[in-house]
Amino acid sequence: MSASTSGAGAPSLPRPVVRLLRDPLLWLIVLIVVIGAASSPYFLTPLNIANTIRNAAAIGLLSLGMTMVLLTGRIDLSVAATMVFSVIVGVVVTVELGALFGERWLVRGNSFAGPPGLVIAITLMTGLVVGIVNGIGVAYLKVASFIMTLVALTALRGLNYILTTGHPFYLKGATFNWIGDSVYLGIPTGFLIALAVLAAMLLFLRGSVAGRRFYAIGGNEYAALYAGIKTARYVVLAFAISGLCAAIAGVVLTSRLKSVDAPLASGYELTAIAIAVIAGVSLSGGVGSPLRALLASLAFAGALNLLGLWGVSTWYQNLAIGLVLLIAVGIAQARQRILEQKRSGGRITYAWLLDSWRRYWNDKRQSVDT
Amino acid sequence: MTASQESQADARLRKSGGASGLRRPNTEILSRLLILVLLVVIGQVISSSFLSLENFKIILLAVAGITIVAFGMTMVVISGEIDLSVAGVAVLSGISGALLLETESTALVVAVTLAVGLLLGLVNGVMVAWIGIPSLIATLAMLGIARALANIVSRGQAYYPDKLESFLWLGRGDLLGLPVPILLLAVAAGIALVLTRLTLFGRKLYATGGNATAARLSGIRTDRVKIAVFMICGFSAALAGMLESARLAYINPAAFPGMELSVLAVTVLGGAALAGGSGSITGTLLAALIIGVINSLLNQMGVSIYLQQVVTALIILAVVLPGLKQRLLAK
Numbered sequence: 001m002s003a004s005t006s007g008a009g010a011p012s013l014p015r016p017v018v019r020l021l022r023d024p025l026l027w028l029i030v031l032i033v034v035i036g037a038a039s040s041p042y043f044l045t046p047l048n049i050a051n052t053i054r055n056a057a058a059i060g061l062l063s064l065g066m067t068m069v070l071l072t073g074r075i076d077l078s079v080a081a082t083m084v085f086s087v088i089v090g091v092v093v094t095v096e097l098g099a100l101f102g103e104r105w106l107v108r109g110n111s112f113a114g115p116p117g118l119v120i121a122i123t124l125m126t127g128l129v130v131g132i133v134n135g136i137g138v139a140y141l142k143v144a145s146f147i148m149t150l151v152a153l154t155a156l157r158g159l160n161y162i163l164t165t166g167h168p169f170y171l172k173g174a175t176f177n178w179i180g181d182s183v184y185l186g187i188p189t190g191f192l193i194a195l196a197v198l199a200a201m202l203l204f205l206r207g208s209v210a211g212r213r214f215y216a217i218g219g220n221e222y223a224a225l226y227a228g229i230k231t232a233r234y235v236v237l238a239f240a241i242s243g244l245c246a247a248i249a250g251v252v253l254t255s256r257l258k259s260v261d262a263p264l265a266s267g268y269e270l271t272a273i274a275i276a277v278i279a280g281v282s283l284s285g286g287v288g289s290p291l292r293a294l295l296a297s298l299a300f301a302g303a304l305n306l307l308g309l310w311g312v313s314t315w316y317q318n319l320a321i322g323l324v325l326l327i328a329v330g331i332a333q334a335r336q337r338i339l340e341q342k343r344s345g346g347r348i349t350y351a352w353l354l355d356s357w358r359r360y361w362n363d364k365r366q367s368v369d370t
Numbered sequence: 371m372t373a374s375q376e377s378q379a380d381a382r383l384r385k386s387g388g389a390s391g392l393r394r395p396n397t398e399i400l401s402r403l404l405i406l407v408l409l410v411v412i413g414q415v416i417s418s419s420f421l422s423l424e425n426f427k428i429i430l431l432a433v434a435g436i437t438i439v440a441f442g443m444t445m446v447v448i449s450g451e452i453d454l455s456v457a458g459v460a461v462l463s464g465i466s467g468a469l470l471l472e473t474e475s476t477a478l479v480v481a482v483t484l485a486v487g488l489l490l491g492l493v494n495g496v497m498v499a500w501i502g503i504p505s506l507i508a509t510l511a512m513l514g515i516a517r518a519l520a521n522i523v524s525r526g527q528a529y530y531p532d533k534l535e536s537f538l539w540l541g542r543g544d545l546l547g548l549p550v551p552i553l554l555l556a557v558a559a560g561i562a563l564v565l566t567r568l569t570l571f572g573r574k575l576y577a578t579g580g581n582a583t584a585a586r587l588s589g590i591r592t593d594r595v596k597i598a599v600f601m602i603c604g605f606s607a608a609l610a611g612m613l614e615s616a617r618l619a620y621i622n623p624a625a626f627p628g629m630e631l632s633v634l635a636v637t638v639l640g641g642a643a644l645a646g647g648s649g650s651i652t653g654t655l656l657a658a659l660i661i662g663v664i665n666s667l668l669n670q671m672g673v674s675i676y677l678q679q680v681v682t683a684l685i686i687l688a689v690v691l692p693g694l695k696q697r698l699l700a701k
Binding site: 317 | 497501502503504506507508510511512513514515517518519521522526628631634638644674676677678679680682683684686687690691
């Protein structure tokens with residue numbers, strides 16, 4: 001780490017590296033690692049590192065999908081429910097298909113012993129379909145995104161109980177073990193999958209016209225519309241990507257747990273939003289990067305792991321998640337105002353700060369449908 | 371649609387149609403009455419004992435808590451914001467009250483419960499109106515924080531207020547031949563109706579939600595209006611939580627899962643548009659009765675609670691869709 005940081009200011013470094021080194025998120029991760037190493041002898045053991053990164057994989061995938069939706073100025077509250085629903089549908093449909101061909105893939109104690117490949121394929125398809133339905137509801141039927149996805153959240157959580165009849169499914173199979181447990185060069189497979197998704201997203205967002213249009217829609221939807229972009233299609237695409245990411249996250253998480261049940265991962269939508277906001281994704285759209293979302297999920301998982309090592313109970317951890325979300329949004333609001341002031345050439349003084357707060361109170365935009 | 375787009379569309383509708391935010395609910399209320407009557411008829415066909423005073427009491431008791439919160443939520447939605455924290459507020463205020471059960475003073479328990487509800491509402495309002503955090507995020511975070519705090523102060527344990535007779539009376543007792551929760555529901559409905567329709571505050575509330583800039587330019591302190599409605603919503607959540615825990619003689623930090631969804635369902639079904647400026651207490655009350663009757667019907671037909679959840683979700687969707695179609699046509 002020290003070798004790369006010493007060259008931070010050198011002009012010879014490629015720009016992406018410089019940008020990364022200037023990123024406060026990276027330094028947050030460094031800070032967490034330093035504090036962790038200093039306060040707990042277990043923090044830097046390979047096992048704990050692998051565990052932390054594994055935790056980051058599922059929530060990271062969720063927040064990657066969330067980032068895509070937030071970029072278009074919408075929100076997806078259904079990610080956690082979609083994640084669990086996709087896997088449950090994957091298992092149930094595969095078992096039914098097996099029964100059709102006279103195979104019994106659901107053996108004693110609700111253990112699934114069928115082909116994992118089929119389960120994963122159906123899981124991904126389900127996530128994609130849920131995302132597309134959400135997207136059509138938002139883009140074409142014009143339902144406010146958070147109502148649409150709140151409805152999806154309720155309906156899917158209910159369906160989860162109906163499909164599982166309240167019992168967990170246990171997943172057996174070499175593929176699940178491989179996704180859930182194997183580690184390459186110290187990095188668990190689950191996180192490698194998240195990295196692959198990130199690479200695909202970056203290629204799409206940075207390297208294609210369609211990707212640039214995503215930012216255009218979030219920046220100013222009317223302008224994008226009048227520039228001839230069929231905005232509705234991109235909104236559906238964003239929700240489809242979010243649904244697919246949720247399904248992938250579901251595969252990663254359940255492969256690790258080797259089981260899935262209806263109430264799994266409740267409240268993860270809050271975590272995914274918190275991570276996206278910490279990563280600097282704007283809730284009103286147009287600003288944000290998936291790379292930073294994945295970095296933020298690492299920071300998040302690292303911080304939670306550290307709290308766990310310190311013996312802090314999950315209750316306090318949940319408290320911390322909520323507080324961190326509020327503080328992050330509060331800072332983001334303040335930062336945006338300071339940037340606007342700088343751009344208009346004004347000076348940042350204490351008097352200006354006070355005045356800007358006052359003006360802000362008087363001039364706050366309504367923001368119900370983010 | 372972004373917020374600005376929606377509010378623009380709304381403003382245009384209000385200008386062109388002459389359908390003011392206060393007048394529009396009339397047709398909406400009639401249509402909801404029709405749905406309610408239809409559902410009751412279906413209920414009577416399915417089961418001959420449906421139209422009885424006893425069944426009506428059961429239905430009202432089942433939705434009393436949700437409806438009281440929905441009154442608060444309706445006001446928040448009219449002001450153009452949203453409150454997802456109601457379940458957390460209900461739990462934390464209930465647990466805070468329960469911590470004082472040893473004092474064996476019902477007045478103290480009730481006062482602390484309601485005060486905590488008000489306080490949490492105040493925090494929500496300040497975060498939204500002064501710090502400028504979008505209400506969706508602020509109250510979502512509050513939901514997590516309040517539930518975590520409830521777990522922390524109770525150490526995850528449940529409380530049984532079964533020794534406080536007068537506290538239990540709030541949920542189980544009768545007054546003038548009517549169950550107390552139903553009476554409280556009636557009182558809450560009366561207060562909410564007067565507050566929204568007959569007072570200056572009500573006018574300010576609709577003005578704030580309809581067009582915040584115009585409201586501000588006409589001298590309304592919109593930030594204070596918003597803080598007030600969040601406090602009302604917090605108070606009603608605490609009250610509803612108290613009624614439930616008195617009825618069950620039981621409160622635990624995991625109580626009321628998904629309460630915000632059922633409350634929002636009632637509010638949206640009642641005709642409150644999430645863009646703000648429209649909605650009515652009468653509509654919300656009718657919506658609560660509709661939901662209550664549907665749940666009662668589904669129960670009598672033996673439909674599982676989880677399928678009921680799915681049905682509720684689909685009902686919200688069905689109600690939200692035509693409303694938006696109207697809005698698009700008016701454009």
